[in-house]
Structure formats: C-alpha cells, structure tokens
Amino acid sequence: MSSKPLTKSLPQDAAARRAIFRDAVDVALGDVDAVMAAAHLSPPTMALPHIDVQPTLTKDNTVEVQVVRVMEVPDASVSQVSAALWRLIHHQLSQLVHYDPMAQSTVLEEVDADTLYTRYQCQFGPDQPRIESKSICHRRTLSADATTIVYRCFMDDAAFPTAANHVRHDEHGSLVVYCNPATKVTTVKMVSFLRPLADPAHPPAEGVADEFLHHLRASADVAMRILRQNIHDASA
Secondary structure, eight states: OOOOOOEEEEOHHHHHHHHHHHHHHHHHHHHHHHHHHTTTTTOOSSSSSEEEEEEETTTTTTTEEEEEEEEETTTHHHHHHHHHHHHHHOOOHHHHHHTOTOOOOEEEEEEEEEEEEEEEEESTTTOOOOOEEEEEEEEEETTTTEEEEEEEEEESSSSSOOOEEEEEEEEEEEEEEETTTTTTOOOEEEEEEEETOOTSOOOOOOTTHHHHHHHHHHHHHHHHHHHHHHHHHHHH
C-alpha cells in the first residue's frame, strides 16, 4: 500500500478541494491491488458469499473495524452491478439503515459523473449520537469485465463543517466488480476500514460501538436485496 499521507481536512477554496480529491482518488486506486492481496482476495480463496467483520480496540480506546465481503451476482453484468452499487452508495442509505427514518446521504459536490463527494448521516438509536461522515467516492471502469470503486473520508471540511453534537465517522475502502474468469460469474469483492468513533472530542454514548457492529453484520442481506432490486429496475 502507498505510504503517501492522505489529507484529512478540506479547505473552502474550490480549486484546492479538487486537487485534494484527485490526490485521494489516485492514492486509493494505487492501493487497490495491495489491499485485495492482503485480504486474500486475489482471487478470493474462501467459500462465497463471504463476510468477515474484525473489530479491534486501539490503545486510545478507538474502535477500528476491517470488513471484507465477497459475493457473486449471477445473471447480471459487471456494468449492471456497478451501476446498482453506485446508486446504493449515494442515494439509498435510508433503505440500508432502515431503522433510522432520518438516515440520509447527500451529494455535496459532483466533481464529475464518476466522482462524488457525499455526506452520510445516521443514528443507531434514539439515545445514540448522530454519526456523520463525508467522503469522496470514485468509479473507474477498467474494461467491460472490471470496474473499481474507491472512497476516502475527510474528517474536517471548512465548507461543510460537522455539527458540534455529531460523532465523525472515518472510513476508506475499495470495491472491485469483475467477471470471475474461472466461473464466468459477476463477482464483487470489498475491503473497508472503519473508525466509527473517530471523534474523541465528542465521545459517543455507551453502546454505540456494539450497535455499529450489529449494523455491519445485519446490513449485508439488506444491501444484497437492494442491489438485486436496482438491477431488476435497470433491466425492466
């Protein structure tokens, strides 16, 4: 993986923001092969579908989570699945976080048709803090048989500051949608690294880490149902 440090703060200046977005995307794309290899996904060696959620507690009591997911989507092309994922990531958070009617995703900036800067907000329960993240997400079509999606969070944004009572969520990840040459089936492999409690200045209410991990494990089936519906809608 690249050792180039990522800027976690965004200024208000539009040109400077675009330059930082481009750098973040370039670093993320450069890391994809190493990330997939480290997660034993080159190619996947486990039975499919597969999901693995590994939380760790750091020395400063920050929860860090690595999520690895692999799934097959028979009877759908790489382009169909990529479009369905893109729609889910940017426009269907309220369906994925179905227990929070106020969950939302808002596209704050459209850099181009394949690069969006989006804010996500959700709450795991009425007594829990509202969690917020802002990330740049890029879709790169490599061929008819392969598309890569990468995303990186920014913790501070002068143009879109986080509310004082919100907990900031930090995450970066990579998704590869490709036609498996051995099975000829469209396959999705994803690796993400999450810090859901990334704001020590505003510690979350007790139990939010457990709620977050429960959500991660429960969301896989929900996400698959949404993806299949998206694919159906696109082909109808």
